[in-house]
Amino acid sequence: MSCIENLHKAYILTWIGDYETASKLAKECLQLLSDSKQIRKKIREIVINTNRNYEIAKKLREEGITTTDLIQLALYTLARKFSIRQENNIEIIERNDIKISIIKNSLTNELRGYCEGCKGYKYSLLKKGNGYFIVYNEIIYAEFSEGDTNEIIEEIIKSIKF
Known part of the structure; x- marks a missing residue:
């Protein structure tokens, strides 16, 4: 199963209250997307060093951050949120x-x-x-x-x- 399919299933499982299975699925994705931490650091530096918000897109392109990198970072962030296991009071x-x-x-x-x-x-x-x-x-x-x-x-x- 791909990471996107795992996150899709994890999203639905959290909706019904099955946080344990959703957390396991998300942790599998975190391993696949582990290089997203470097992308996040790079983006954070670019945002801090940019004076105006409209210049961020240009600076990201200049530093070699692609759309794929941004999507990977978004998936990593979503997987990290699902991986935080919550108490399951629902049967x-x-x-x-x-x-x-x-x-x-x-x-x-x-x-x-x-x-x-x-x-x-x-x-x-x-x-x-x-x-x-x-x-x-x-x-x-x-x-x-x-x-x-x-x-x-x-x-x-x-x-x-x-």
Whole structure:
């Protein structure tokens, strides 16, 4: 898996609350992008030594900083943010390559999920509870106020098959 794919997956996993897996994926990218530290130092020196903001782009070009270097630095920064492991108070439910977390609010329950390999779009009202769910490519989102959580998860998993 490439670094960009790892960061994409890590982004979605942090959205559902799986910080541990996201941190592992991001640490793999940090190793690949480790030379970004030198690029960051070089850019910082250029910015400090530049008097006017509009001259920064010219100075970066003169010093040999390319667009690829800037993208690499941005990916490194994103990976570093994901690699900081946070405490996970949310229970992650895994079924059939699908990761799901449920956030209980005062009136509604919010279900967030990740379905690796799913493609397409689907929207439906829940039959086993009062609510709805949406699946867009690998992202699953549902809100419901009534019904058994396990039954609702099973209903969503059965209907995901595209």
